[in-house]
Amino acid sequence: MSGGAVMAENNDLRGVTSQMTPMIQDFVGTSSGAEFRNDVQLAQYRSNHNLELARDFIFTRKAAPGRKSSIDLLKYLNEAFMPGSPPNRFVFIATYGHGKSHFAVALANYFGKAEETPEFKGVLERVNHAAESAPLIGFFEAFKRNHKPFLIIILRGDEPSDLQTKFFRAVEEALQFDSLTTPVHAPFWYSDAQRFVESILSDSRERQDKANAFLGKFDLDLALLLERVAKQDASTYEITRELYLHLNLFLPDFGTGVGLKEGVEWLGNNLVGENKPYGGVLILFDEFSSFVWDYSLQIRHRPGAPLQDLLNGVESARGKVAFAALAQRDPELVAKSLLGGDSLQSVLTQLNRLPMPQHYQLHSSLEEVLDAYLTQDCDTWDALMTHPQFRNAIGRANDLTFDIFTSRYQDVLEWDIEHFQEIVTEGCFPLHPSTTALLSSVELEATNNPRSVLGFVHGQLELVSKKEAHYEGRPTWILPISLVDYFREMLGEKPWGDFCDALSQAGGPDTSQGQASVLKAMLLQVSGRVPTRGAYVQVIANFAGLDIERTKEELQALATSGVIRFDSVNRLYTFWPAGKGANKVDQLLSEKLRNKNLNDQIIDSAMKSLRQESLLNNISVAVPWGHPEDWQAEQLLMSRQVFTEESLQAKAVSKMTWGTDGIERSRGLLVWLLAETPEDAAWFRENADIVLSGAFPSQKVPIILMRPEAAEPEFARQLLRLWGLDQFTNSDRAEVGDQQYEAVRQLTIESLRSGQRHLKENAELSVAAPFKARVHALHLSDPEAAMSEVFKMAYSDGPMRWFTQYKLSSTRFRNSTARVAGYGPR
Amino acid sequence: MGEATPKSLATLLAGQDLSRRTGILELPVKSLGLEGDFAVGLNVGHGDICRWKVDRVQAGRTRIGLRWDGIVSDLESITADLSIPGYCIWISNVDVLLAGIPHSDRSRFWEFMRIAFRPPRGLLLSMPEKATHILSSEERALWLEYGRLSIWKSDERGSGNGGKQ
Numbered sequence: 001m002s003g004g005a006v007m008a009e010n011n012d013l014r015g016v017t018s019q020m021t022p023m024i025q026d027f028v029g030t031s032s033g034a035e036f037r038n039d040v041q042l043a044q045y046r047s048n049h050n051l052e053l054a055r056d057f058i059f060t061r062k063a064a065p066g067r068k069s070s071i072d073l074l075k076y077l078n079e080a081f082m083p084g085s086p087p088n089r090f091v092f093i094a095t096y097g098h099g100k101s102h103f104a105v106a107l108a109n110y111f112g113k114a115e116e117t118p119e120f121k122g123v124l125e126r127v128n129h130a131a132e133s134a135p136l137i138g139f140f141e142a143f144k145r146n147h148k149p150f151l152i153i154i155l156r157g158d159e160p161s162d163l164q165t166k167f168f169r170a171v172e173e174a175l176q177f178d179s180l181t182t183p184v185h186a187p188f189w190y191s192d193a194q195r196f197v198e199s200i201l202s203d204s205r206e207r208q209d210k211a212n213a214f215l216g217k218f219d220l221d222l223a224l225l226l227e228r229v230a231k232q233d234a235s236t237y238e239i240t241r242e243l244y245l246h247l248n249l250f251l252p253d254f255g256t257g258v259g260l261k262e263g264v265e266w267l268g269n270n271l272v273g274e275n276k277p278y279g280g281v282l283i284l285f286d287e288f289s290s291f292v293w294d295y296s297l298q299i300r301h302r303p304g305a306p307l308q309d310l311l312n313g314v315e316s317a318r319g320k321v322a323f324a325a326l327a328q329r330d331p332e333l334v335a336k337s338l339l340g341g342d343s344l345q346s347v348l349t350q351l352n353r354l355p356m357p358q359h360y361q362l363h364s365s366l367e368e369v370l371d372a373y374l375t376q377d378c379d380t381w382d383a384l385m386t387h388p389q390f391r392n393a394i395g396r397a398n399d400l401t402f403d404i405f406t407s408r409y410q411d412v413l414e415w416d417i418e419h420f421q422e423i424v425t426e427g428c429f430p431l432h433p434s435t436t437a438l439l440s441s442v443e444l445e446a447t448n449n450p451r452s453v454l455g456f457v458h459g460q461l462e463l464v465s466k467k468e469a470h471y472e473g474r475p476t477w478i479l480p481i482s483l484v485d486y487f488r489e490m491l492g493e494k495p496w497g498d499f500c501d502a503l504s505q506a507g508g509p510d511t512s513q514g515q516a517s518v519l520k521a522m523l524l525q526v527s528g529r530v531p532t533r534g535a536y537v538q539v540i541a542n543f544a545g546l547d548i549e550r551t552k553e554e555l556q557a558l559a560t561s562g563v564i565r566f567d568s569v570n571r572l573y574t575f576w577p578a579g580k581g582a583n584k585v586d587q588l589l590s591e592k593l594r595n596k597n598l599n600d601q602i603i604d605s606a607m608k609s610l611r612q613e614s615l616l617n618n619i620s621v622a623v624p625w626g627h628p629e630d631w632q633a634e635q636l637l638m639s640r641q642v643f644t645e646e647s648l649q650a651k652a653v654s655k656m657t658w659g660t661d662g663i664e665r666s667r668g669l670l671v672w673l674l675a676e677t678p679e680d681a682a683w684f685r686e687n688a689d690i691v692l693s694g695a696f697p698s699q700k701v702p703i704i705l706m707r708p709e710a711a712e713p714e715f716a717r718q719l720l721r722l723w724g725l726d727q728f729t730n731s732d733r734a735e736v737g738d739q740q741y742e743a744v745r746q747l748t749i750e751s752l753r754s755g756q757r758h759l760k761e762n763a764e765l766s767v768a769a770p771f772k773a774r775v776h777a778l779h780l781s782d783p784e785a786a787m788s789e790v791f792k793m794a795y796s797d798g799p800m801r802w803f804t805q806y807k808l809s810s811t812r813f814r815n816s817t818a819r820v821a822g823y824g825p826r
Numbered sequence: 827m828g829e830a831t832p833k834s835l836a837t838l839l840a841g842q843d844l845s846r847r848t849g850i851l852e853l854p855v856k857s858l859g860l861e862g863d864f865a866v867g868l869n870v871g872h873g874d875i876c877r878w879k880v881d882r883v884q885a886g887r888t889r890i891g892l893r894w895d896g897i898v899s900d901l902e903s904i905t906a907d908l909s910i911p912g913y914c915i916w917i918s919n920v921d922v923l924l925a926g927i928p929h930s931d932r933s934r935f936w937e938f939m940r941i942a943f944r945p946p947r948g949l950l951l952s953m954p955e956k957a958t959h960i961l962s963s964e965e966r967a968l969w970l971e972y973g974r975l976s977i978w979k980s981d982e983r984g985s986g987n988g989g990k991q
Contacts, residue, residue, distance in 0.1 A: 041944065158944040160895035212888065223884055224891040290942035297937075455841065 024430055024476060025465035027380035030373055030458065040101045042154050042286035042326070045108040046177055054113075055122030057099070057106035058372070059130035062413050063363035064441075070103055071130050073360060077107065078143045080322040081280045087358045088322040089314055091288070093330055094362040099369065100326045103362065104284050107324070111282045112152035115144050147279030151178065151271060154284050157291030163306040164234035164258045171263065172232055182277040188263060189254035190232045193240040196254075197226045200247070207247065214246045215239070234258050260306055264313030268320035281321040283314065288325035292334045292351070299343045311353035323354075330359060365413070366440040366453060371427030373454065374461075380469075381426065389473020397477075398425040400542050401433035404530060408441055430464055431457065432477035434542055439483065442491065442528045456486045480543040481520040491527040498575035499523040505563045505583045515563075517544040518554040522564065522573065536572035559747050562586040562740070566747045576740070584736040585725075585744045592724045598639045598676070598716055600647070606723045607637060613749050615756060618666060621787045623795070633668035633702070633787050639716070640680045643673060643688075645695040652701055668702035668791060670783050672759055675708045676716040684708060688766055700770045702794035704783055706763040715755035721748050835976040836868040839948030840913035847948040848939050849974040850966075851916065852955050857978060861918040861952050864978070870950060871912030873904045876919040894931040897923050898938060905945040914948030921953055921960045929959075936965045940974075 044053060063069040068076075073092055080088040094100040106123050113120040124144070128137045153170045161169070168188055175184050185191075200211050201222055212221045218239050220228075225243075228236045237258045244252045264281075271278045285291065295307060314323040325331070331354065335347040385391045398421050402409060409415045415423075420433075428436040439453055460478040467476045489496045499519060506515050521543035525532065532539045541551035555573050559566045562583040564573045596602065610616050616635040620628035634655050638647070648671075655666055673688060675681035688707045696703070725745045733741045765783060767775050771790050780786040830838065832851055839847045853861070865872035879900060883890060897920065905915055924932050939951070953961050955977070969975035 041946075158942045160898040160938055160943075216889075219889055220891060221887060221889045223887050224889050228891075287942070287944070294938065294942060455844075458841075 021468040021470060022380050022384070023466055023468055024461070027377035027469070028430060028461070028465075029375045030461065040099075040105065042101050042104045042108065042284060043156065045105050045112070045152065045154065046173070050105065050109070051119055051122065053102060053105045054109040054119040055126070057102050057123070057126060058365070058368055059106070059126045060363060060365045060368075061130045061132060062365075064408065064412050066361060067363035068360040069130075069363050070106075071127065071136070073103075073362065074107065074110065074127065075136075075139070076358075076360075077111070077282070077322060077324060078140065081143075081147065081319060083319065085318055087355065088318050089311055089354050089358060090322070090324045091327055091331060091354050091359040092324055092362050093327050093359065094364060095328055099364050100328075100362060101286055103364075104286055104324075104326050107282070108152045108154070108284060110144075111150040111280065114149050120144070149182075149278065150280040150282045151175070151267065151278045152282050152284065154286065155291075157285065157287030157289065157294070160294075162234055162302070163291075163295070163310060164237075164260060165232055167260055167263060167310060168234065168258070169232040171267070184271060184277055186266070187255040188232075188266075189237055189257055190229055192252070192254040193229045193237065194226065196240065196244060196252070197222060197229055200243075201226065211243060211247060214243055260310040261313035261316070264310060264321055265317055268317030272320040281317075283321065283323045285323070285325040288327040288331060289329050289334050292327070292331045292347075293338065296335045296338045296343070296347050299339070299347055305346070305350050308350040308353055311350075315353065325354065367424050367428065367436055370431065370436055370439070370453075370457065371423045373457065374428055374431070376426065376429055381429075384469055387470065387473060390470045390475060393470075393473060393475050394425060397433050397475075397542070400538065401425070401437055404434065404532075404539055404542070405437045405441065407531070408437070430461070430469075430476055430478050432479050432545075435478055435480045435483065438480050438524055438528050438530075438543075442483075442524075456483065459486070477545070479545040480524050481517050481545065484520040484523055491523060495523055495526045495575070498526075498577060502558075502563050502575050506558060506561075512554075514544075514546060514550060514554045515558055517546060518551060518558065519564075520544065521551075522575065526575065532572055534571060536570075540573075556747075556751065560744075560751065562744055565743045566750065585740050588728070588732060588736055589721060589724045589744075592727050593720060596720065596724070598641070598674070598720055600642045602720065602723045603637050603639065603642065603674075605726065606719050609722055609726055610749075610752060613753075615749070615753055616672075619670060619784055619787060621668065621784065621791050623788065623791050625795075631667050631791060633670050633704075633791075634666035635670045635672065637672050637674050637719070639674045639676065640683055643671075643684075643691060645691055648691060648695040648703070652696070652703065656702075668704070668787055668794070670704050670706065670787060672706045672763070673708055674716055674719075675711045676713050678711045681708050681711045692766070692768055696768060698770070699768070700794045701768060702787070702790045703768060704786055704790060705766040706759070706783060707766050708759065709762045709764060712755065712759060712762075715752065715759060718748050718751045718755060722752065830973045830976045832864075832976045832978055833868060835974065836870050836914050836916075836948070836950060838973070839950055840870065841948075844974075846941065846943065847914075847945055848943055849948070849950050849976070850961070850969050851950050851952050851976050851978055853952050853978045855954055858918075858952075858954055861916055865912075865916045868914075868916070869912070870914040870916045870948070871910040872916045872918070873907070873910050874918050875900060875904065876922050878904055879923070892923060892926045894924075894927055894935040894938075897927070897935060898943060901943075901949060901951075902945060905947050905949050912947070914950060916950040916952065918952045920951050921957055924960050932960060933962065933965065936961060940965075940968060940972075 040053060044050060057070075059070045059074070061069050061071045063072065073090070076087070076090065079086045080090075092100065092103070094103075106126070109119040110123045110127070113123075124140065127140055131137050131140065151174050153167070153174050155166050155170050159166060168190060171186060171188065172190070175186055178184075200207060208222060215221055215225060220236075220239065225236055225240065229240060237254065241251055241254065244250075264283075267281050270276065272280055295302075311323065314321050327334075331351050332348060335344060335351065339347060385394070399417070401424070402417050402420050409420050424436045425433045431439075439456070457478075460482055464476055464478060469476055484491065484499075499522070502519050502522075503511060503516065506519065511519075518540060521540040524530070524543050525536075525539060530539060537548055537552050537555065540555065541548045544551060546554070555564070555566075558564045559573055562585050563576075565576055566573055607616060616637070618632040618634050621631045621633055622628050623631045636651065636655075651669060651671075655669055657665065673684045675684055684707050688705050692703065692705060695701075722745070725741070725748060728736075728741060760783075765775070765781055765786055767786065767790055771793050774789055774793060775786050778789060780789060830849075835849050835851065838844065839849050857864070862872045862874075875897075879890070900923075901917060901920070904910065904917060924935060927935075943949075958966075966975065
């Protein structure tokens with residue numbers, strides 16, 4: 001953060017001075033330093049930007065598991081030039097936008113510049129700051145003291161030439177660059193070849209014509225040949241030798257030839273060591289993935305194995321030469337994605353010269369880069385933080401994000417929450433802290449259309465720059481879900497595919513904003529492998545910028561319609577695999593429910609399914625004279641259409657009248673009245689007691705009505721859905737997918753389970769007239785407690801107490817009764 | 827991603843979102859040769875690679891020595907030429923040079939431009955419409971898919987208002 005600016009003030013029309021809320025652009029800016037450009041290229045080591053770049057690379061010492069920090073990698077490269085046989089061929093891997101090339105520029109300056117140069121000092125300062133420990137700092141300083149500057153050879157995968165041309169051209173560039181301080185003549189082929197072609201051009205016309213006639217078959221003339229030789233174009237090596245043969249009748253040896261192994265060895269043997277100009281040779285290969293891509297595609301058309309040749313040379317020059325490739329993806333994966341069979345084997349054999357243990361994933365602390373990139377005015381920020389709602393919102397987002405990403409920040413980077421707030425929450429504002437954390441932890445997959453992290457920040461900042469810093473206390477954040485619109489398939493091919501499928505099922509362009517936000521948040525959770533630890537909804541709400549209740553509703557709605565899947569074991573939601581969504585279940589269900597309403601038959605059928613799921617089971621009622629399990633009340637659901645005097649009487653007869661058939665029935669009924677509409681609810685309020693007393697005038701029938709205070713259309717809808725799902729035949733289930741069917745059914749059951757709790761909380765208890773006074777007097781609102789009292793009144797002429805600890809069906813009860821009656825064993 | 831407008835493509839290439847800042851602008855045949863005028867409307871610089879090449883060929887040369895990698899090197903040199911202004915440069919007539927190299931090398935050229943080439947500034951190459959012998963349909967589809975190919979409408983003026991907005 002930077003200080004100095006004054007918060008905007010405004011005199012309003014009534015002459016009252018009031019502070020306006022600043023706009024984002026009033027206090028947030030971006031660093032203009034070249035170090036934060038996303039197009040840093042290693043070639044800039046030899047440009048005017050180099051000093052700036054050298055000073056500004058931020059080294060890190062800590063690294064996430066499976067990764068290496070830039071300090072670690074620097075140390076490995078140092079060790080490659082120490083006695084023994086340390087590894088000297090490396091691959092440093094990082095996806096686009098994570099500072100790979102900038103790191104390579106820092107390496108080039110560390111090794112290539114003399115100890116007293118500002119470039120080296122700039123790098124060393126950053127190294128020492130990150131290294132922290134005195135022994136490590138001492139190690140780097142001592143290494144530099146004991147080594148002369150290195151020859152830095154920069155190879156580029158984004159340059160369209162074969163490896164021999166790249167290498168010798170890079171060597172020549174490096175030697176030319178150092179020629180003022182370290183003049184070296186390298187006896188490579190192109191020096192002799194160039195001298196030879198120049199000699200013809202200064203020779204007789206006749207000889208030139210003879211040469212040009214010969215070169216015509218290669219679509220060349222002497223001038224063009226000279227131009228290409230001067231650019232170390234390896235394809236002209238043999239042509240020049242043949243021209244020599246044509247003119248002089250023998251084949252010459254131009255220097256060391258185009259052999260890469262010999263070239264590397266010559267550098268190591270002749271330029272490195274005591275009384276020699278360099279302390280070592282470092283070959284840095286930028287854009288190595290692009291090189292491997294091109295190299296793989298051309299494998300059949302290329303003679304020899306130049307990469308193997310080069311790496312063999314590096315291997316044989318251990319202690320003097322090291323090779324570091326900078327790649328977006330592991331080179332073997334690039335080759336495997338393009339080739340198969342013998343061609344692949346050939347490339348892999350060559351790539352094996354880069355031993356797998358030395359393939360390192362570069363860790364970068366993007367948070368610190370973003371903190372340095374985004375500059376906030378301290379005074380304005382402090383003023384904003386005096387706003388209680390703003391401060392609280394910042395604090396909540398800070399704490400929740402720190403909790404969500406605790407393994408990264410607390411365990412790996414060893415940050416405390418104050419440091420997190422300083423770097424991420426405040427230092428990267430207006431990025432929401434979770435946006436920064438996700439940006440820093442999600443591996444963006446490389447595609448043909450990679451987008452940069454800083455490109456995202458820059459674009460989003462423009463979008464919010466003219467917005468006020470907060471709206472009614474809520475900070476104007478760049479929310480995590482913005483990442484989805486920008487990075488798209490780079491968030492991972494499979495999660496992106498699953499997300500697109502879900503979005504399309506949810507309505508495509510017609511998807512509501514809330515549901516689209518929730519789906520995007522889910523994609524981020526999957527893509528970033530964000531642990532939720534039982535707080536899935538909070539995490540999704542945090543990413544989506546929605547409150548928790550709203551998020552819960554949207555998730556349930558999406559799951560109910562089969563767009564996403566609810567995992568009841570882990571209490572989280574997941575995408576269906578692309579193309580295997582559960583919307584087919586929903587489609588068939590809609591067909592089955594066409595023109596269907598909740599009638600008695602449907603309710604009874606659904607009730608059976610609910611009881612199998614332990615919902616609306618019979619209630620065991622505590623009575624003084626017997627075992628609760630012998631005195632049960634059955635729970636029923638009745639809709640307005642079904643709830644009549646006649647049906648109530650019929651229920652009482654069928655459910656409570658014990659006959660001679662030996663079937664045990666219940667002793668009472670607990671009836672949940674189901675209001676599908678507000679009119680139903682009003683009707684129940686007016687008529688429930690009337691229907692009850694009409695059905696059983698002056699009779700003590702133990703029935704309790706649970707009258708809804710408001711309509712519960714969702715419960716009714718889910719009940720109908722459950723019935724509909726139970727109508728699926730085996731072939732229906734096979735068609736829509738058994739797993740998908742079960743997921744939707746389970747979700748429906750879960751909805752009904754929470755719906756029943758809601759019913760209970762929002763229902764008023766009503767009993768027949770003979771029981772009313774006592775139930776009211778005791779202020780009973782819990783149906784189970786009320787049922788106990790109702791039973792006492794309804795069964796006041798009932799049995800005496802008799803072994804109440806035993807159920808009627810228990811053997812002990814029967815034996816005791818038999819004993820008393822004189823029929824049993826004494 | 828689909829087809830971009832000429833203006834949005836030029837803006838994308840001029841920015842820093844892409845690591846490979848190369849794009850193609852297809853022109854109707856009757857608009858060829860007018861790229862310099864159109865470039866002003868798109869706020870990009872303009873260079874003619876044929877003229878650039880001819881200017882640099884020494885007198886008396888009998889061969890120009892066209893190769894796909896040589897064309898790439900020339901494009902890199904032009905984009906590095908600071909006498910041409912702009913964060914993005916529109917280079918015309920590259921199709922003329924490509925017509926002089928073998929078919930297989932044209933594919934190499936386009937693949938390289940799409941995947942590997944990193945110009946120091948945004949690079950927009952103009953291509954005549956329906957020149958499938960220079961830019962194959964398969965390769966064209968890839969550029970289009972990644973939002974790096976735009977079609978110049980015959981009524982376009984380069985102001986950003988024409989074309990598909």
